[in-house]
Structure formats: structure tokens, C-alpha cells
Amino acid sequence: MGLKTVVDYMEDNVGNNGNLFIGIDAGMFRTSVCTGDGKKFSERSVVAFSSGDSNGPDKKVISGKEALDLEDGKRMELFKGELKTDDDISACRQFLRSILEKHEIYPGNSDRDTYVILGVPSNTDRAYRRKLLELSNELFSGAMLVDEHFCTAYKNNLPDRSIIVDIGFSRTDICIIDSEIPRENDCLRLSCAGKDIDSEIVKLINERWTDSKVSEELAREWKEKYGRLGSGSDTCVVDVPLENGNIQESIMEELQLACEFVVTDIVSGIIRLLSDLDPELREKLRNNIHIFGGTSDLNGIGTFIESELKVLGGGKVYSDIDPVYGISEGALELAKNMPPEFWDQLTVEKETKEMIS
Numbered sequence: 510m511g512l513k514t515v516v517d518y519m520e521d522n523v524g525n526n527g528n529l530f531i532g533i534d535a536g537m538f539r540t541s542v543c544t545g546d547g548k549k550f551s552e553r554s555v556v557a558f559s560s561g562d563s564n565g566p567d568k569k570v571i572s573g574k575e576a577l578d579l580e581d582g583k584r585m586e587l588f589k590g591e592l593k594t595d596d597d598i599s600a601c602r603q604f605l606r607s608i609l610e611k612h613e614i615y616p617g618n619s620d621r622d623t624y625v626i627l628g629v630p631s632n633t634d635r636a637y638r639r640k641l642l643e644l645s646n647e648l649f650s651g652a653m654l655v656d657e658h659f660c661t662a663y664k665n666n667l668p669d670r671s672i673i674v675d676i677g678f679s680r681t682d683i684c685i686i687d688s689e690i691p692r693e694n695d696c697l698r699l700s701c702a703g704k705d706i707d708s709e710i711v712k713l714i715n716e717r718w719t720d721s722k723v724s725e726e727l728a729r730e731w732k733e734k735y736g737r738l739g740s741g742s743d744t745c746v747v748d749v750p751l752e753n754g755n756i757q758e759s760i761m762e763e764l765q766l767a768c769e770f771v772v773t774d775i776v777s778g779i780i781r782l783l784s785d786l787d788p789e790l791r792e793k794l795r796n797n798i799h800i801f802g803g804t805s806d807l808n809g810i811g812t813f814i815e816s817e818l819k820v821l822g823g824g825k826v827y828s829d830i831d832p833v834y835g836i837s838e839g840a841l842e843l844a845k846n847m848p849p850e851f852w853d854q855l856t857v858e859k860e861t862k863e864m865i866s
Contacts, residue, residue: 514731516856525626525663526573526824527613527621528545528621528830528852529544529545529546529619529621529622529623529624529626530544530545530623530624530625530841530844530845531543531544531545531614531623531624531625531649531840531841531844532544532625532626532628532660532836532837532839532840532841532842532843532844533605533625533627533628533837534625534628534657534660534834534835534836534837534839534840535554535588535601535605535627535628535640535641535677536588536677536680536836537554537586537587537590537631537677537678537679538553538554538679538682538703538803539551539552539553539607539678539833540552540553540587540588540604540608540609540672540801541683541833541834541836542609542612542801543834543837543838543840544614544841545710545839545844545845548612548614549834549837550608550612551833551834552572552608553573553574553577554583554587554588554604555572555573555576555577555584555586555587556570556571556572556573556576556584556585556587556600556603556604557571557576557579557584557585558570558571558574558583558816564848570603570604570607571607572604572607572608572661573608578784579723585600585617585678586599587600587601587604587628588601590630590633590637591634591636591637591842592636592637592641592644593762594642595623598749599643600641601644601824602644602648602829605630605644605645605695606648607769612683614762616648616649616734617648617649621674622650622651622852623649624649624650624651624652624844624847624852624855625648625649625651625652625653625659625745625840625841625844626652626653626654626655626841626843627642627645627652627653627654627655627840628654628655628656628661628836628837628840629641629643629655629656629657629681630656630657631656631657631658631682631684631696631785632696632698632794636667636712638654638854640796641654642654642727648653650855651852651855652854653844653855653862655840655843657675657836658673658675658682658684658686658696658739659839660671660835660836660837660838660839660840660843661675661801661830661836661839662686662797662839662844663828663833663839663842663843664834664835664838665799665829665839667678667686667799668684668767669687670686670687670790670793670794670797671685671686671687671794671796671797671798671799672684672685672779672783672794672795672797672798672799673799673800673801673830674684674775674779674798674799674800674801674802674805675688675798675800675801675802675805676702676703676775676801676802676803676804676805677702677703677803677804678702678703678704679700679702679703679704679804680698680700680702681698681699681701681702681775681778681802682696682697682698682699683696683698683699683775683778683779683782684697685699685782685794689808691745693855696853697782699774699775699778701771701774701775702771702804703729703732703802703803703804705771706728706746706767706768706771706804707725707728707729707732708725708728708769709766709767709770710723710728710731710732710760710763710764710767711724711725711728711770713751713763713766713767714728714760714763715720717763718751718752718756720752720753721749721751722748722750722752723749723750727750727769731747731760731764732764732767732768732807733747734807735760735761735764736764736768736776737761737764737765737768737770737807737808737809738765738772738807738810738812738813739765739809739813740807740810744759744761745757745759745760745764746758746759747786748802753801756765757776759773765841768807768810769813770808772807772813772814773817775814776813776817776818779798779814779818780818780820783795783821784821789822789834792822792859795818795821795823795824795825796824796825797824797825797827798814798824798827799826799827799828799829799832800814800826800827800828801830801831801832801835803832803833804857805830805832806828806832807826810826811826811828811830812826812846813828814826826857839853
């Protein structure tokens with residue numbers, strides 16, 4: 510089913526009848542949630558059990574940043590594209606329930622039906638999707654999985670012949686939007702992403718101060734606050750932890766080099782995807798590039814990518830998609846706009862079928 514077909518099918522079919530609709534982006538680094546009653550929140554995709562036993566009777570579920578700060582307990586990173594064990598499935602289920610209840614959303618314990626669409630990467634395997642859908646159906650009245658880039662394109666009404674560049678924590682997805690649901694050969698997945706910038710910052714800091722004690726978590730904080738591509742004012746003075754105390758120094762050069770090192774590889778991926786296309790399509794796509802994801806808000810990233818695309822004649826980059834909620838907002842819009850009878854059918858039958866395979 511193509512993008513236009515889906516939009517036409519759902520047009521003028523909104524009718525929530527008091528139901529609660531939810532859009533979820535279950536990302537490897539961060540999970541973001543948008544609800545039909547105006548709530549919007551995100552959490553790190555990690556859960557911990559303070560008892561050290563995810564199945565014990567006295568377990569206390571802790572999610573997000575609180576789980577990262579927990580000194581003792583069983584900690585699990587989530588939504589990595591596989592759900593192999595019962596513990597994996599239980600952790601994901603409890604994480605979703607925990608972050609929803611933090612915001613006073615109680616699926617399964619309310620007087621209204623709760624329907625959810627989860628945005629998922631296009632290349633996750635069917636076994637993972639099925640298990641994720643099954644655990645979602647245990648939590649909600651009805652659930653569907655939808656390609657995450659379709660969610661983004663739908664919410665932002667992206668025109669045909671666009672490119673989405675989703676720069677996340679552990680991967681970068683480059684996807685062509687061309688009137689249809691993205692096909693496998695329309696997408697390119699790169700292993701270079703935000704975590705690689707963090708690692709490169711640590712490496713460069715260690716080269717400058719051999720007794721550095723900088724962690725990747727601290728490097729990530731510096732990147733998010735000061736990261737940039739291209740020249741700029743030298744205002745990045747930080748406390749660098751060393752073996753015998755801290756030293757206050759500017760690390761702007763290290764941050765800039767680390768960002769350019771990784772983003773250059775991402776640009777190479779864009780060029781590789783475009784190079785195999787016919788010149789007319791390439792011309793339209795290179796001038797309609799939309800970047801988002803947790804690493805897309807680096808200062809100067811759009812201008813840097815445009816400059817690097819000169820080998821293809823240049824390009825135009827837009828940062829018009831919310832880097833945190835771009836997928837979950839689209840998933841919410843889809844959930845709200847599905848015909849009521851579709852959700853009614855899921856409620857009755859609890860079908861475990863993806864809307865889009």
C-alpha cells in the first residue's frame with residue numbers, strides 16, 4: 510500500500526469515540542511517546558530492576574535515566590532489534606508500562622480503549638516485529654507496527670522524491686521517499702552515528718591528555734551542548750577530568766574534528782545512494798534532503814552536508830523534522846486517522862499482523 514493510497518484511505522475517517530491514541534518510537538537510545546490527549550515525553554531505552562531479578566516478586570522497575578544512575582541492579586538496554594528470551598520480552602513490556610504510568614497513562618486499567626502505533630525500522634526481522642507486536646497487544650486494546658520513515662513522511666507531509674536521513678545513536682538510516690512505502694533498495698543503513706562521535710571525542714581527548722578520565726557519557730553531554738561542524742567562536746570551555754583532578758580547557762577543536770569525522774561518512778552514504786540513480790531523479794532528491802534524529806541538531810550540520818555534496822552539484826538540506834518526536838508524532842497521527850472499524854476489528858480479534866510489512 511503506497512503513501513498516497515494510505516492517506517486517501519484514511520482521509521475524513523477520524524473518529525476517536527473517546528479512545529486514547531498513542532504513537533511510540535521505540536528507539537535503541539531513546540523511546541519517545543506522543544498521545545492524543547497532548548502528552549509528549551521521552552526516556553532513555555533502558556530498564557533496571559533494583560532487586561537484581563527481572564522476574565522476582567520484590568522487583569522494582571526503574572526506567573530511563575534513573576536506571577542508568579542505579580548503582581546496583583540488573584540493567585538492560587532495549588529495542589536492539591531482537592527479543593530472544595522471555596527476560597528480553599518482559600523487560601520491554603515493563604519498560605513501556607513504567608514510562609506510561611509515570612505520565613498517568615494506564616493501558617488496560619482505564620475506562621477507555623487505548624490504541625497504539627509503534628514506528629519500527631524497516632529492516633528489523635519479522636520475528637522481532639511479531640514479538641514486539643504481541644507484547645504491545647498485551648498492553649493496549651490494539652496495536653500496529655509501521656515503518657518509522659513512513660510515520661515521519663506522513664506527519665511532515667514530505668513531498669515525493671525526498672530523502673530522509675535519520676541520524677540516531679547507533680545507526681544512520683538514509684531512505685528515499687518516492688510515493689510508496691520505502692522498499693529495501695530505497696534505504697541504506699550505516700553503522701556510523703552519534704555514538705561514534707562520542708567515541709571519537711574520547712579518543713581525541715585522550716590523545717591530548719594521556720591521563721584523561723573522560724567517559725563516553727560525558728563526551729555525549731559535551732557534544733549535545735557544544736557540538737558543531739564548521740568554524741565558530743571558541744566558547745567550549747569545560748572541566749576535563751584527569752587522574753589528579755580537573756583542568757578547565759577549551760575542547761572545541763576536538764568536538765569539531767569528531768563531528769566532521771563521522772558526518773563525512775554519513776555524507777558518503779548519501780552520495781552512494783544517489784550515485785546509482787538516473788540524473789533527473791538524483792537532481793530532485795539531492796535538493797530535498799530532510800535530516801532528523803538525536804544527532805541531527807549539531808550546529809552547522811545542514812550547511813556542512815550541503816558543502817560536501819558539491820561533488821554531485823550541491824544539495825539542499827532541511828532540518829524541519831523534530832529530532833526526538835518526528836517518528837512518534839507521525840505514528841500518533843496515523844493512529845488517530847485510522848478508520849474506527851479498523852481498531853474495532855483489532856480489539857475483537859487481537860490480530861498480530863503488521864499494517865506494513
